[in-house]
Amino acid sequence: MSLLALLSDYTLQNVAIGAALLGLVSGVLGSFAVLRKQSLLGDTLSHAALPGVCLGFIVGGGRHMGSILAGALITGALAALVMLLLTRMSRLKTDAALGISLSVFFAVGVVLLTYLQGGNNASQGGLDAFLFGQAAATLRSDLWIMGGISVFALALVAALWKEFKLVSFDTQFAATLGLPVAWLEALMTVMIALAVVVGLQMVGVVLMAAMIIAPAVAARQWAHRLESMVLLAAVFGIIGGVSGAMISALARGLATGPLIILSLSSVVIVSLMFAPGRGFVWEILKLKRDRRQLRYQQVLTTLYRLASHHSDPGYRLDQGMVDAYHRTNTKRALDRLMRRGLVTLTTPPSHEPGQRKQWVLTAEGYREAERILDSLGQEASA
Amino acid sequence: MITALFNDIELMIMLVGALVGIASSLVGTFLVLRGTSMLSDAIGHSIVFGIVVVWLLTHQASGPLQIIGAALTGILTVFLTELLVSTQKVKKDAAIGLVFPVLFSLGVLLINLYASDVHIDAHTVLLGEIGFVWLDTLPLGGVEVPRSLLSMGAMTLLNGTFIALFYKELKLATFDEALAKALGFAPGVLFYGLLLLTSGTAVAAFDAVGAVLFVAFVIVPPSAAYLLTDSLGRMFLYGALISIASSVSGYHLAVLWDVSIGGMMAVMTGVFLALAFLAGPRYGIAAQWLQRRRQRQLNESRTLMVHLYNHEDGPEKAVENVTQALREHLRWAPARAKDVVERSRQRQLITQHGERLQLTQAGRRLAQEILEPGVSH
């Protein structure tokens, strides 16, 4: 299918727009969840949406997006509050509270589902779509609702930006400033449900966890400030979402949700490796660079010390001698030093045996060695 | 007789449910205590990957190979998660939520690509169906035994044995990991072993209750037990009891309302947790509230004693040791002041003559104890 045909395909447009919205909202809201160490909220709230979806089904009388999403939002928010309650008012820790909310709400959902379908077993159809997402079934009308929710979520974040920032960073200090910390924390926790609601259709319950986490984690590797982190997370989310949608359209038969997740995860891996300052590759390069630097300094200062020892700034050394001193091949280091004008090769005077050139410090090199030893707090002359 | 037992469908279902609960809460107790309970959720989902791979390789949809494959996938999940954490660029909870979706996605894509027409649908894996356990049986000693019962029974036994064998070491590793390491108990290896068992339990439980309800049994009963006791041994006991109770009550309610049996069992675990949360004798909300109230009342009595004592021998006695003073100087609301005076009177710490309050000997001693603790009077 030609690219043009692809782009004008109605379903693909819907899926792509929906995925972009999802990526945007997940990136923005997920940044706060990740920074507050509540990354798995996405997982919990998406599972907790099941009973809400069933209730929405019942109330809306069939597949009515509005009531289903409203139901998902309500039970998601409830699950968030239950989790907060358990953490605040008992000795249960966050992870246990998340797991309890997740599984019990989901269980209630399963019970409701079988009640709806009138049987003792939760059979297929509705539940599959919910678990794995049903991106292709996105309608244009659905997009309006998702868009509305996204706008609301973004407006919320924009309005309460500095409060969210401070509470995420230092809750105690925030409290002393008079901010209603408990309410703000509850709001930040519950608003993840907004992202979940947008994403259920797209990626399904299980993968929602990664939608919340991946863009934020990737963005964190590149960003130095919260503003740029959130922005970048939104961008990554959109890219991941749209890529997944595109690939899914190109390769018929592959589910959209998993492809979005894998796209995002690739972005995470690339970020972990290559982000300047934090990435692996960066760290390894820096390590190598530092080691090389150290080697140059070592060689230079050794030459200096030998020269001082013999009271002869023009003291000459064979390559072999320098190697022996450092117990390793130092040619590359010496070449480098020569290129920087700190040492030079000279021919030994005719009365000495051997015709091989020898290494000797230049005046510049002499001064540099002194400077290095000085900065290390050591005696410049032995 | 035995045949009759095994043919009792109700009993079989409840038994399998109870075994799921017991096996899960055995490993779950340590997960909850260590703060890594969400790993069970991660394992439960990523196992789809393992199941698909094993199926593709061996065309076996269940059985010991699947259990081994699942165990390995579980370990892979945990290993990758810890790898991410060790980079120091990703926090623990974020790492968990990044790894299992990737494995799950790979699993689903593999199904899409190579197994789209097979009955190994991930959906059943995620939800299971305990109501049908009696359909899938194996002959054992002349009796048709539900396969789930066998696998769950085996896992329960395995988990129990492991914990019993390494009880000391596990206990120490959970509460003082540094010491355990120093003593050479290799807590890392121990916990990997535990997670191996968790994965095995997960896949064994899938037939019965599916992945997410498995998570309920791993986390909820031990959490409820944690709210009820401080002793590790009792945590296991309560976890098991709650599992059994949830299984039985869940089954009957499910039949009554004609809903998912597995789901109802999991919901019941939540109900028991709620009960422990609210009414737990030491850590429950009600208990905490009562304790705080008792503290406050105790403190108020003591404040009164000290106040009276301090002004007892002075000229201001007439002004201070008067009920009026309680309101003005200690700034107590009239109702509260009256309350404290009444309670102190009942405990025979003070006597009241009209408006004046007088310490009794006991009250005086109490005040002295407070002001100069440890000095004998």
Added chain:
Amino acid sequence: MSDTLHEPNLALHVEDLTVSYHGKPVLWDIDFDVPPGVMAAIVGPNGAGKSTLIKSVLGLVPSVAGHVTLFGRPYRGARRRVGYVPQRSSVDWDFPTTALDVVTMGLYGRLGWLRRPGKRERAEAMAALVMVGMEAFAGRQISQLSGGQQQRVFLARALVQKADVYFLDEPMAGVDATTERAIVDILRRLRDQGKTVIVVHHDLQTVRSYFDWMLILNVRVIAQGPVNDVYTADNLRRAYGGQIALLDDVTAPHPESPAAATSEDKSVGKSADDARNPPADSALGNIARETP
């Protein structure tokens, strides 16, 4: 309750404060007064409730009984006049933000809802950074700052609030000597401007040279008042029990202390343990240094 001020002449007035946690007492009947314009230290062994005292004053921790006023008002009404520097460990420093940004956060309370920090706020934050000597690090990621630098940023965040009373929780724990001196200088300057500074201090050895008022706390109040009156072998022993090896030389008048000239003789080695000879090496080094 009337609206009249209760003890308006005291920067901090704590009365009957009791805080308990799970039935265990953390603070018991605390009566503590701090006059304005002093630099006060709160000391005590680990677990004595020092941090809890500050947190309780600031409303971060609920109390079982007692009340607190600052300049005669309850905390809620006096918030604007209070600056807080929490423990450095109370925050995850891996947060994506810069030093200047952290200091600017101190102004969020003043800005109120919906308003964003602008040029004026950033200028004030910068001025605070200058006060603590961190202006060169304004744009630096906080995760790249050393412990001492992080502590200074926290201090700047409190300074930017232009408060009248400052509470600091172990500000000099785990910082280098230069930072410690810098912090003490800043606090002294605040005191000289008439502000009140109340510090949970971890190091007994430096209390007398840095502070002029102190509270010795161990769940109960052991002693409080001007440093030279309170810093006695007797009081320290009561608070620390057997945790201090040799007290005698510690209580000798310290040359740098603000009131060295007027120290009373009774605190100099006249206790019953006088028979023991102090060892040859510095006795000060024998004091169990309270680690945070």
